[in-house]
Amino acid sequence: MKVESNGCTFNLSLEGRADAPVIMLSHGIATDIGIWDDLVPLLATRYRVLRYDSRGHGASEATQGAYSLSQLADDVTGILDALEIDRAHFAGLSMGGMVGLELALRAPERMTSIAVCNARGSAPAQYRDAWTDRSRKAREGGMETMVEPSISRWFTPGFQARRPDAMEKMAGIIRRTSVDGYCGSAAALSELDHEKHLPAVTVPLLFLTGAEDQGAPPSVVRPMQEKAPASLYVELPDAGHISVMEQPRLFAEALLGFIDPIAAGAPAQPAHA
Structure with missing residues (x-):
């Protein structure tokens, strides 16, 4: 399915019960909606699951120039508008989690809850420099680099050793990512500065990461959760940065454990690490 939002054409998939609350899934940089393949069946029996290819990724349009987190958040609300969805539970991984934090600040009235998965809340100099270097390599040598x-x-x-099929799938996803989409999104990630605003967020938040995540390790994610009032924290064992592919069932259990009480009108229950 294709929809227009915020001056861009987006590819999306909508699955599950038509009368159920919506969970919107947002992937990370250089990935696409395929990272959610094992998760969606675990959610779609109880929820309407909306996943989309981010601007410049997958089968969505790749606009040129530097993107911003505000632009990527407006993409989300525009997709919801196009589908006539007033509110959604939002779960974002890596870049998607950073978009979730932007939505918590810019459009809290559209978000029933937000799961910030394998994502940072700020961009220190070393992090910004890494994205500058990666963008340069992608421009010079293409996405194969x-x-x-x-x-x-x-x-x-x-x-990696157990699942060569998953590694080949991910390699194909990375190769298919537009260089413009990659570099535009890298510019957005470099401006990340949300952690200082976490005490003021009113949307229910879940912070989730993998115990072996190198990009958003527990030492970074746990302090973010401690700054956000009434938020929850879950750490998935034996999982790296794309935790939903390594541990789809544990990821689903954590997400549903967070969302189900909210959907039922009750406060979210503490989750165990």
């Missing part, structure tokens, strides 16, 4: 470094950074060694 991002395949091996990304896979080795995103997944635990054990999962």
Whole structure:
């Protein structure tokens, strides 16, 4: 399915019960809606699951120039408007989680809850420099230059060894990502500065990460959760940065444990690490 939002054409998939609350899934940089393949069946029996390819990724349009987190958040609300969805539970991984934090500040009235998964809340100098370097390499050598470094950074060694099929799937996703989409999104990630605003967020928040995540490790994510009132924290064992692919069932359990009480009108229950 294709929809127009915020001056861009987006590819999306909508699955599950038509009368159920909506869970919107937002992927990370250089990935696409395929990372959610094992998760969606675990959610769609109880929820309407909306996943979309981010601007410049997958089968969505790749606009040129630097993107911003505000632009990526407006993409989300525009997609909801196009589908006539007033509110949604939002779950974002990596870049998607950073978009979720932007939505918590810019459009809290559209978000029933937000799960910030494997994502940072600020961009220190070393982080910004890394994205500048990756963008330069992608411009000079194409997305093939991002395949091996990304896979080795995103997944635990054990999962890489056990699941060559998943590694090949991810390699294909990275290769298909537009260079414009990658570099535009890298510019958005470099401006990340949400952590200082967490005490003022009113939307229910879940912070989730993998125990072996190199990009958003527990040492970074747990302090974010401690700044956000009444938020929850879950740490998935034996999982790296793309935790939903390594541990889809545990990821689903954590997400549903957070969302189900909210959907039922009750406060979210504390989750165990």
